[in-house]
Amino acid sequence: GNSVTQMEGPVTLSEEAFLTINCTYTATGYPSLFWYVQYPGEGLQLLLKATKADDKGSNKGFEATYRKETTSFHLEKGSVQVSDSAVYFCALSSETSGSRLTFGEGTQLTVNP
Amino acid sequence: DGGITQSPKYLFRKEGQNVTLSCEQNLNHDAMYWYRQDPGQGLRLIYYSQIVNDFQKGDIAEGYSVSREKKESFPLTVTSAQKNPTAFYLCAVGPGTSYNEQFFGPGTRLTVL
Numbered sequence: 001g002n003s004v005t006q007m008e009g010p011v012t013l014s015e016e017a018f019l020t021i022n023c024t025y026t027a028t029g030y031p032s033l034f035w036y037v038q039y040p041g042e043g044l045q046l047l048l049k050a051t052k053a054d055d056k057g058s059n060k061g062f063e064a065t066y067r068k069e070t071t072s073f074h075l076e077k078g079s080v081q082v083s084d085s086a087v088y089f090c091a092l093s094s095e096t097s098g099s100r101l102t103f104g105e106g107t108q109l110t111v112n113p
Numbered sequence: 114d115g116g117i118t119q120s121p122k123y124l125f126r127k128e129g130q131n132v133t134l135s136c137e138q139n140l141n142h143d144a145m146y147w148y149r150q151d152p153g154q155g156l157r158l159i160y161y162s163q164i165v166n167d168f169q170k171g172d173i174a175e176g177y178s179v180s181r182e183k184k185e186s187f188p189l190t191v192t193s194a195q196k197n198p199t200a201f202y203l204c205a206v207g208p209g210t211s212y213n214e215q216f217f218g219p220g221t222r223l224t225v226l
């Protein structure tokens with residue numbers, strides 16, 4: 001079946017540092033890949049997505065590239081802010097999962113001023 | 114305005130009582146989903162519905178029940194059979210087909226005393 005593995009957290013960075021949160025997946029075929037962000041006490045917000053190999057999703061300074069050869073979709077941001085502190089979830093959807101999403105466990109990011 | 118509405122934001126109930134959580138959407142999506150999130154944990158799928166008057170069990174359906182009488186509404190009942198009901202409950206909606214993202218509501222935090 002499908003699975004998503006995220007780097008373990010928590011991750012603590014200083015403001016303006018470079019961020020990478022690793023995400024690798026197992027799925028048959030060519031899944032769609034997503035990053036969601038969850039701020040404290042809120043629901044998940046779709047941050048970015050990619051639907052085919054080599055696609056780059058981007059939003060609010062965050063980027064992730066769909067790498068079929070390494071089955072990865074790592075989230076990056078060049079300069080984090082305190083307001084980026086949140087939990088980040090990687091997820092996928094494939095033909096075999098129907099309309100269900102497979103989520104990673106989430107990575108807690110804390111950015112200190 | 115609107116989108117996805119979950120009410121109330123916070124809910125308190127005594128042990129042994131059933132409680133119903135509301136989820137309403139005006140995005141005209143076919144599919145609706147209920148997830149449970151425990152502190153510091155990922156998301157677990159409780160139930161989902163891809164069409165009116167039909168729904169499927171997710172990974173942790175025991176102790177929960179749902180109905181889908183209208184496209185816009187997908188209420189979740191937490192029954193007294195659910196052993197550990199205190200959690201953050203998230204409703205999501207989506208097109209109901211493979212490869213697509215889901216959109217999340219703001220969540221309801223249920224505390225059973």
